[in-house]
Amino acid sequence: MAFLDITGVSKRFGGLMALSDVSLQVEKGEIFGLMGANGAGKTTLFSVIAGHVAPSAGEVVFNGTRLTGLSPSRICRLGLCRTFQIVRPFAGLTVAENLRVAALYGSGRKLSAVEIARVVDAALEAVDLSDRRHLDAAQLTLSGQKRLEIARALATGAQLVMLDEVMAGLNPTEVSAMLATLERLRGDHRLTFVIVEHVIGALMTLSDRILVLDHGECIAFGTPEEIGNHDRVAEVYFG
Ligand SMILES: Nc1ncnc2c1ncn2[C@@H]1O[C@H](COP(=O)(O)OP(=O)(O)OP(=O)(O)O)[C@@H](O)[C@H]1O
Secondary structure, three states: OOEEEEEEEEEOOOEEEEEEEEEEEEEEOOOEEEEEOOOOOHHHHHHHHOOOOOOOEEEEEEOEEEEEOOOOOHHHOOOEEEEEOOOOOOOOHHHHHHHHHHHHHHHHHOOOOHHHHHHHHHHHHHHHHHHOOOOOOHHHOOHHHHHHHHHHHOOOOEEEEEEEEEOOOHHHHHHHHHHEEEHHHHHHHHOOEEEEEOOOOHHHHHHOEEEEOOOOEEEEEHHHHHHHHHHHHHHEEEE
């Protein structure tokens, strides 16, 4: 069975089908891209997987455990964590304190001060924020805040991280640095990613495989090259 196995997931909001019978499998160590225009259903799919939204039909299995019906905190403690499009660090807490909260939340048990410090240090180093650990999180640049979002996911002990537009608003230099960080996290930390990204060049560079949603339906699936040559995708994106 795949690391993350999504079968026939649908989500209805009143008269709107935000997701229609979506299935996908993500393998361990993979970077899986989700593409789609505004309103295609990408964030809704993240919310269903992370337990923030109950699906109308279908099921999600992570690492052999059925997630449907479990709370977001339980899902997080199983090793699956999401970041949000709009970054929301705890302002008034330092970067390191934000990570301490994440470590405690993710473990679900009382950690010793030494254990917490180890988790926090590792997360800071993984995203190159060690030198900003004492800064108020609100004072980080946007790029720094996006990195903190990823570090918070790591500090929970996540094995699979869903990244919602982690490149949005970054300049080209910051995008390149973020690409390198994510590749390193996959390689050195054996993390698995599902990424939603409107910076298409970055999505194409990073992803092993891409699924394209349009109005909640899966319209294409394949390697970045296959998606780049897909007629229906070109039609949806470029008219
Ligand atoms: N809680 C909700 N109640 C009602 N409709 C919703 C809700 N959440 C999302 N929708 C609708 O579901 C559809 C899919 O939204 P979603 O946010 O998943 O799209 P998206 O692909 O993430 O878009 P974007 O790229 O703009 O973030 C949209 O039409 C949206 O308005």
